[in-house]
Amino acid sequence: MTHSNTPTLDRVAGPADLRSMTDPELKDVADELRAEVIGAVSRTGGHLGSSLGVVELSVAIHAVFDTPRDKLVWDVGHQCYPHKILTGRRDRMHTLRQGGGLSGFTKRSESVYDPFGAAHSSTSISAALGFTVGRDMGQPTGDAVAVIGDGSISAGMAYEALNNAGHEGRRLFVILNDNEMSIAPPVGAMSSYLSSLSDLSRVGPFGGLVAMAEGMEKFAPKPVRDGARRAREMVTGLESRGTFFEELGFDYIGPIDGHDINQLLSVLRGAKARATGPVLIHCCTVKGKGYAPAEGSTDKYHGVSKFDVGTGVQAKAKANAPSYTAVFGDALTEAAARDPSIVAVTAAMPSGTGVDRMAKRFPARVFDVGIAEQHGVTFAAGMAASGLKPFCAIYSTFLQRGYDQVVHDVALQGLPVRFAIDRAGLVGADGATHAGAFDIGYLGALPGMVVMAAADEAELMHMVATAAAHDTGPIAFRYPRGNGTGVSLPAQGEVLEIGKGRMIRQGSGAVALLSLGTLLGDCAAAATSLAAEGVDVTVADARFAKPLDMDLIARLVQTHTALITVEQGAEGGFGAMVLQAMAREGLLDHGCKLRTMCLPDRFIDQASPAEMYRAAGLDTAGIIETVNKVLGRDAKIVDLKSARS
Structure with missing residues (x-):
């Protein structure tokens, strides 16, 4: 059967298909995968540069290791788009980071190929070591592979995990994705150290081959290793020293070229076949690899909005206010x-x-x-x-x-x-x-x-x-992400009195809204809509969650039938603090109805912020509904569509 007219990537329904391909075919997959990632992100926006940097690595890992039995743990998850395409989610990439669509990170509930969720950095080695212990204690799991970036490995948690993994001495694979770029240019001594390792490996025309030979040498018997090192020192004149990772108990392979699919496949196969303890494979990659606008950008297109593939120009929403x-x-x-x-x-x-x-x-x-x-x-x-x-x-x-x-x-x-x-x-x-x-x-x-x-x-x-x-x-x-409301800005900020809020709108005494944060605009809009229905609502801005303005709260409670707190935080936040303070001051003893509006007790998946707040009931319409409920009114009399506009 011939596949000459079929794009190689079209033959990949899952990682098992990669394992039946030849090395040249895997290179074709990588080339097509890069174009696929660029096309997908151009339509949705997202983390492009980091994903382009691990295209070959994603193909090689899935081709060599037996995922999902072997556990592939991506650190942070910014770079997981090629992985998603290769693991049965290609047809849903158009939903990336949208409501009801694919997460922009790895997510356990999304796929069996995502054994551990990520989004915060430096967790992968710890999680992979946990899978490794599970394997060694009889759980139905294979090898664990952690992929961690140069920026993430500078965090303390990564050092803690490396130290523990080296001490445990269990078979574990850590792949260091070294692109000398996280979100901002890397800082710190570890970055300089990794750069020095990379520079030493690339001296002369045979740098890549030397790196591979030194890496494979780690798995040879000790007499062979010692002999090879002595020979290398005689030829190069360089004294051989153990790396930082070797001192922690890891076998160190590299640095290797993370965009050379043949080198990656050779090293990963050798490591998988011979490793008995923890192994660190140092891959040098280029963030934004293969897409000129990304490679030429200062942030390597770390996070992008929708863009034109031909020019790389990103679509920018028009803003009437600064962020x-x-x-x-x-x-x-x-x-x-x-x-x-x-x-x-x-x-x-x-x-x-x-x-x-x-x-x-x-x-x-x-x-x-x-x-x-x-x-x-x-x-x-x-x-x-x-x-x-x-x-x-x-x-x-x-x-x-x-x-x-x-x-x-x-x-x-x-x-x-x-x-x-x-x-x-x-x-x-x-x-x-x-x-x-x-x-x-x-x-x-x-x-x-x-x-x-x-x-x-x-x-x-x-x-x-x-x-x-x-x-x-x-x-x-x-303060939130995104643009402001467009208010006039003062030449210089004023020093506020600590613990003092402010009145925004004085109502008739039925309901008072006490807002903390940028939902104040929704409170004001709700008050305007309700006023048209004959409900005159008071609106106040707390400004401070701590210390609370108890004079303001007491005045609202004593002069209104109901008080509703509104915040962009979880249960146990501002509303709970108001209630506790009122109980302490005896303000719950006077018959004023109290309601708290906050984020519901669940994690809310990605969508636009407006959609997320609507789902949480924290928009203008949600505030109107809460006011109507506390007053016993029929919410249908309010034009909710108008309120949301």
Whole structure:
């Protein structure tokens, strides 16, 4: 039977089909797979550059290892698009990162080929070691393969896993995908060390062959290894030294060319056939490989919107307002210009958090610590203890990784670290793994912590100024992903009185809405729609989740039939704090009805932010419905379609 007229990728319904192909056919699959990934992401947007960097690696791993019995664990998951196409999801790639569609990351509930979910970094080696122990204790699983990037391996959790895996000595495969690029250019000593290994391996025309020979040498008997090393030293004049990974107990192979399918297949087959303990295979790749616009971009097209394949030009939504991230970055830069003690810390996200704006003007005062949130928080605490004014800018979902340090190294010591919490609330296409749902609750639980939430971009400027002026303990302010509301921005932020909210709209006394964060706009829109139906609703902006404005709350409770709190956070957050404070103050004893509107007690999958909030009941229509229910009115009398517009 001939397949001459059939694209090779069309013959791949799953990884088993790869294992029956010749090496030249596997190369054809890789070439076609790269084009498929580019085409798919051009229609949906997503993480393109990292996926293009592992096309050959994805093909080789699935061709050599017996997935799904062998467990392939991708770190972070940014790079999993080729893997999804090869594992039976090709026909659904057009739904990537959309409501009801494929996740942008690996997800256990999506496929048996996704044995472990990912989206936060540096977890793959730990999970793979767990599968390895399961195998050795009789569970129906084969080998475990962890693929981890150079940026992710700089995080503390990866070191902990390497140390434990080396000590255990079990058969385990770790593939280091070294592209010298995570989201931002890598930082730290490990990055420099990996670069030095790569440079040494590529000296001369036989660099790749030497790397492969040295790698395969690891599996030879000790007398053969020793003899080969002595011979190499005589020829090259270079003293042979063990790598960092070998000192941890791993056999080290590489560096090898991660885009040479023949070299990858040879090394993986040899490693699989001979390994008895933990093995680390160091692959050098190029982020954005094979697509010129990506390779030529400063961020290698890490995350892109829909784009034109021919030109690489991305479709950009028209915005009438700046993004919250940009407003924060500009406000911080101006504050730093006025106060030389202000410094900024970020964990591998300088552009994502907006501190790159400050870095352009004050590069010596901005510190990118890499994917190391724990270190970043304590590093900021140390700077605060020295008398500096650190702003620790980390996404809400990633700050969770440094929570112990927030508790013990910041809050317990009363140090004035300023936490700028980007991506608060639901974030859209990245889904549940990146949702900033829990920070109100986990920060509000800490003694001495001040927690603010910006209702719009002008309020965010005020909160930056408030944080800069606050020097008596830790303070945090949260704001969402995306563009602001288009309000006029002040020339400079004002320092807010700690723990004081503000009245937005005074109603007649039926229902009061107490909002925290950017749902204030939906509260105002709901009040306008309800007013047309004869329901005059009061709207207030809490500004602070901690300390609460108890004077404002008492006034609302005492003058209204019902009080509804509204927030973009999980249960146990702002609403729970209001209820607990009211119980403590005896404000629940006066007959005012209380309702809390927050995210439901479930993880919400990817969709547009508007769709996600609608599903959560946290939009204008949801607020109207809640008001009507608390008043016992028929919600059908309100034009919900109009309210949503």
